[in-house]
Amino acid sequence: MTDPIRVLLVDDHAVMRAGFRMILEAEDEIVVVGEAADGADAVVAAAELLPDVICMDVQMPGVDGIEATRRIADDPEIDAAVVIVTTFDRDDYLFEALEAGASGFLLKNAGPEELVAAVRVAAAGDALLAPEVTRRVIARFAAAERVSAATTRTPTPDAARMSGPQSGAPLPVTFTERETEVLRLVAQAMSNAEIARELYIGEATVKTHVSNVLQKLGARDRVAAVVYAHRHGLA
Template sequence: MTATAAPLRVLLVDDHAVVRTGFRMILEAAGIEVVGEAANGADAAASASALRPDVVCMDVQMPGVDGIEGTRRIVADETLDTAVVIVTTFDRDDYLFRALQAGASGFLLKNADPDDLVTAVRVAAAGDALLAPEVTRRVIARFASPPPAEPESSTPQPSPATAPASPSAAPAVIPDLTEREREVLALVGQALSNAEIAQRLYIGEATVKTHVSNVLQKLGARDRVAAVVYAHRHGLV
């Protein structure tokens, strides 16, 4: 008899009980177990340490310790293997970028469809990253744009023939990656999931996950969002 996989375990963090109740109903209807609730970032970190959920769904604006600091504390705890998905009402760039810098694996708006919440939890639990469609382009634009030009100085500059290429002119071929890994990176840059990449390349989803893991390691990228930025910056997308 084949063993049944254990359900994903989620901690809900929001200072509004009605929101937590709504999220609980959505997730439990999809077979995801809600193991606890918290109302601020400090309680979230403590509950995550005690309950060890697979994923934390974290609000941002909460009394006391907010969701950004709560995310930072959870991600910094090396004893945990827990992903954090930010779920907020506010479509603000400062929240978005601070959350990503704190180590969040996803950023979702509360006006998203219920299915999007379920998908975000499953994607984060699988070790992938997910951004709301509304914010994906802003992340790419923010991190993939070339750095500002250096001020002119009296130091002689290299001739055009020997000057290093700018990030926007970086070669599409990345020597440290295999041909298949470059293909996977290009598709990650298009914000495709592992399942979608598997269908596109006619390979198994587990194989895609291995390729993505190898790509992140070789690029020194912390997560999938960083890989998306890298792919755009190097002209793979």
């Protein structure tokens, strides 16, 4: 029997946490292991409870969700995917969350099935980026690179992280044929399980290919791989 997905809920509104708990615990394979009302408590709870996924609000008293995400991502003892769940569809939240190490970005007006899907996707180690969000990320970092090129300065950390080395050159990284296939499907927002079915290979093999792709790109997560694939015509 597969272990359930362990979820930590972080939101300063108790009613919101209760609603999320009700939605998630209606699923047999998901269990809410704890709650926190601010970012500082979230970091402590993440270290103690070791959840698989953290649903993180942004605007909270004291330590906000962005800073809490950064602290969690920087802690080698915590291996949890953070999904930002916020009321505000703001670019600054989106980009700061991704830079802090978040694996996904979801609005609170999303339906219950979208919340459940987000938790499952994050638990599988996949990035949660809707196509419109991907386009916004690409546009942001493409603009950063244009500014960098115009001023002949070293590329900004934002641009470097999301575009990979020597962005703009024809595929500076050499992938195997199978790695290229996997990267194309990652860029289509497919999960590892979906890629495995598409290519008729095992899910463990997909994970290995994804890991190899990220290593070759020098990328921290699948978000960077998705953006790279779009910018180099692999999507």
